[in-house]
Amino acid sequence: MIVVILLAAISSTGILKLIETINNTGETYAQVTYSGEPIIKINLKDSEDYFVYDTEYKNDIHTEKASQGIFYVPGETTTDMEDLYETDSYARENNIVGIKLLVEDGKISVLYQESPRDLCQLEPPTNSSLRPIVCLPNKVVIKIITTQEYDEFRPDSSLEW
Numbered sequence: 001m002i003v004v005i006l007l008a009a010i011s012s013t014g015i016l017k018l019i020e021t022i023n024n025t026g027e028t029y030a031q032v033t034y035s036g037e038p039i040i041k042i043n044l045k046d047s048e049d050y051f052v053y054d055t056e057y058k059n060d061i062h063t064e065k066a067s068q069g070i071f072y073v074p075g076e077t078t079t080d081m082e083d084l085y086e087t088d089s090y091a092r093e094n095n096i097v098g099i100k101l102l103v104e105d106g107k108i109s110v111l112y113q114e115s116p117r118d119l120c121q122l123e124p125p126t127n128s129s130l131r132p133i134v135c136l137p138n139k140v141v142i143k144i145i146t147t148q149e150y151d152e153f154r155p156d157s158s159l160e161w
Contacts, residue, residue: 028127029145030108034074044127047103062096075099075138077114084112099140113138
């Protein structure tokens, strides 16, 4: 019985991955939300192709290093940012408080964040809608969107989040 359940679980994961691949009709984007609100969308194949949502957090998003695949987004912190400042002069000079993301090889990962166990940094890079990155203490979720063209989910000014 356990073997049957295990085989069903393994095959369903493969089926879900197949469905995701079939439904992938456009580019692959990482949509980052903070406190439940989308704040930035990043093309995983071209990190210089991103869209910052018009929210109260837009000034806390740093995209100056997008050509290197590096983004800084707001996030709750439980300790100070000194560890990041020691290795990242840009973050130190700009007094960044939040999360450092990396887009590389078509995937996104969390390079730095502050929380009691720093679990988000341990998550492997992802480009799958089946494997979002959830940073609960930081109130940040990175969701992968693969089924829409870029212009189809760019919000207009009348859309409320």
